[in-house]
Amino acid sequence: MTVNEAYLIYFSPTHTSKQIAEAIVQGAGIKNIFPINVTQQAAEEVVIPTSALAIVVVPVYGGHVAPLAMERLRNIRGLDAPTVLVAVYGNRAYEKALMELDAFATPHGMKVIAGATFIGEHSYSTDKHPISAGRPDNFDLAFAADFGKKNNGKGAGCREYG
Numbered sequence: 001m002t003v004n005e006a007y008l009i010y011f012s013p014t015h016t017s018k019q020i021a022e023a024i025v026q027g028a029g030i031k032n033i034f035p036i037n038v039t040q041q042a043a044e045e046v047v048i049p050t051s052a053l054a055i056v057v058v059p060v061y062g063g064h065v066a067p068l069a070m071e072r073l074r075n076i077r078g079l080d081a082p083t084v085l086v087a088v089y090g091n092r093a094y095e096k097a098l099m100e101l102d103a104f105a106t107p108h109g110m111k112v113i114a115g116a117t118f119i120g121e122h123s124y125s126t127d128k129h130p131i132s133a134g135r136p137d138n139f140d141l142a143f144a145a146d147f148g149k150k151n152n153g154k155g156a157g158c159r160e161y162g
């Protein structure tokens with residue numbers, strides 16, 4: 001059984017996390033998408049139903065989930081919603097960011113079914129000092145789409161057997 005709606009939750013000041021988030025949901029083949037962009041403001045109170053897939057994508061700052069992103073996710077809850085967690089980093093290190101995101105998601109009622117990290121152009125990249133310039137590239141986006149494809153259906157399975 002596959003899900004037909006997704007809550008696409010992201011914080012993305014320089015748009016790389018947003019690109020990864022969109023590629024994942026597109027790969028999952030889900031058309032009914034509720035975007036929750038917390039880049040400029042905190043999310044409103046929302047409860048994600050069990051029948052929907054939650055996709056949470058945030059950047060890594062200093063080896064952690066960007067603190068403002070974490071703060072702005074606080075009103076989001078799930079009713080055992082199958083959830084995919086993603087940390088996007090500038091090819092230095094993501095350290096424990098994905099674990100931090102998991103530590104947020106699970107007590108917020110999200111049933112984590114998968115986690116991934118992707119590389120985005122580092123916010124401090126310049127022409128003179130490029131750091132993962134141009135990422136995510138087409139290969140990254142295709143990989144994100146494939147990751148999304150693999151995860152639709154998995155959530156329903158988890159609910160049935162988990």
Ligand SMILES: Cc1cc2nc3c(=O)[nH]c(=O)nc-3n(C[C@H](O)[C@H](O)[C@H](O)COP(=O)(O)O)c2cc1C
Nearest residue numbers: 013014015016017059062063090092093120122123
């Ligand atoms: C304040 C700050 C700290 C960062 N710290 C890290 C880091 O510890 N490791 C890393 O690989 N990238 C780090 N980055 C790079 C971002 O994780 C990367 O550019 C990411 O793609 C930004 O996501 P966004 O485009 O969705 O805003 C940092 C960026 C900023 C602005």
